[in-house]
Amino acid sequence: MVAEAVAAWLPGERGYEIGLRKGKLVCRNPQGKTLASLPKWLKESEIAESLRALAEWLDDHQAECRHTIERWMLRxxxxxxxxxxxxxxxxxxxxxxxxxxxxxxxxxxxxxxxxxxxxxxxxxxxxxxxxxxxxxxxxxxxxxxxxxxxxxxxxxxxxxxxxxxLSITQTIDQLYRPVHQPTKDQAELKSINDYTEGMFEQLNFALSLCRRLGYPVRGGYATCRVWENDVMIEARYYVGDEYPEAETYTGPLVFVDANDKAVKIADLGPVTFSEGVRMASAIYAKRKVEESASEETP
CATH class of the missing domain: 2.30.30 (SH3 type barrels.)
Known part of the structure; x- marks a missing residue:
């Protein structure tokens, strides 16, 4: 497999050149050979620091592009x-x-x-x-x-x-994004209880999971805001608000308006409901599941 090319080699100290490949620092010696790792003195050089800062900026820029387009989709x-x-x-x-x-x-x-x-x-x-x-x-x-x-x-x-x-892939989770629609029974409710009693050995574990998934936690609830038809609704899924090291259990999924008033499921837009359930199901899926005891043989 051919290695990805370096966009540009910059002159470093002692005749070495340094560049970025897939966000990582690489260098080649005065003879033009690319080395497996950077010498310590080159890694600590000013040009290396500048390239690391550039790589971080490029990563942030790429993430911002994805997040912005996802906001376009959610709104x-x-x-x-x-x-x-x-x-x-x-x-x-x-x-x-x-x-x-x-x-x-x-x-x-x-x-x-x-x-x-x-x-x-x-x-x-x-x-x-x-x-x-x-x-x-x-x-x-x-x-x-x-x-x-x-x-x-x-x-x-x-x-x-x-x-x-066509073997097409997407950077943004759109085509294969899980979608959810309320059942007839759920439509008259103000909360979804399908994802309650999910146990986490520590609240810390649940909070860390929410951060990784991109859901802010406020007042014990993982949250997901959706703007639909010019109306902001916040989905809230209870994950716990006790001691960080304490065991916690998930609670109901609710949807509230800008005045913190619970909204009936039937009054939600399809995107709002789907994204709220997507959040709850993703968190609930990582709960601790007790292994069933193996059946005793006679």
């Missing part, structure tokens, strides 16, 4: 085509946007979900190049686009099949 925001044209030149923006399902949005801000497709190209003159369900490339010159949440995509299964056939 069903319309993104002007001019903005997409500008950011497409940035490889981090492009890699995050490429292969996402997008829909054109007209001048009145209305998305056309009948023309959804996998975003493959962006051209200032031709518009947005998407691959449709027939595997054909179509160009849309709409003034804006939206990145729909998967629960809003009518042809979700067909698009998943198309992506699989």
């Amino acid at each position: 069903s925001l319309s993104v002007p085509r001019e903005v997409v044209n500008e950011i497409w030149a940035d490889p981090d923006w492009r890699s995050s946007l490429e292969n996402l399902v997008v829909a054109p949005v007209d001048a009145k801000g209305k998305p056309n979900f009948e023309k959804t497709g996998l975003l493959k190209q962006v051209d200032a003159q031709r518009g947005l190049g998407v691959v449709d369900l027939d595997g054909e490339t179509r160009w849309h010159k709409s003034p804006a686009m939206t990145v729909p949440h998967p629960i809003l995509i009518a042809d979700l299964e067909e698009l998943r099949e198309l992506a699989s056939d």
Whole structure:
């Protein structure tokens, strides 16, 4: 396998050169041989410190691109085509946007979900190049686009099949993002109790899990805010608020409005409900499960 090329070699001390490869420092000696590791004196040099700072900035930039696009999806925001044209030149923006399902949005801000497709190209003159369900490339010159949440995509299964056939992967969790819809019985409730009594040996373990999953914890609840139809609703899933080292059990999943008032499930938007349940199920899945005792043989 050919190693990934270094974008640029910078002159270091003693005739050595130093650069970045996949965010890691690499160097080559005066004879041009790439070394397995950096000498200590080069690792502690000023140029090495500068490159480490650059690598950290690049990582942060890449993460910010992904998080921003995910916010577009969770808020069903319309993104002007001019903005997409500008950011497409940035490889981090492009890699995050490429292969996402997008829909054109007209001048009145209305998305056309009948023309959804996998975003493959962006051209200032031709518009947005998407691959449709027939595997054909179509160009849309709409003034804006939206990145729909998967629960809003009518042809979700067909698009998943198309992506699989084309060996397409996504940086943003969209096509294969778990989606959830309330049952008829749940619709009349103000809380979901399917994910209660999940035991964690320490509250610390649950809190650490929430941080890794990206869910802030406030007042003992893991939280997930969703803006849908210009309304902010916060999903809250109880994970505990006792001593950090104490055993804890999960509680109900509730949804509250900006006034901290519980909202009935039937009054929630589909994205809000789906994302709240996605949060609760992801946390609950990591609970401690007691192993059942093996059956005694007679």
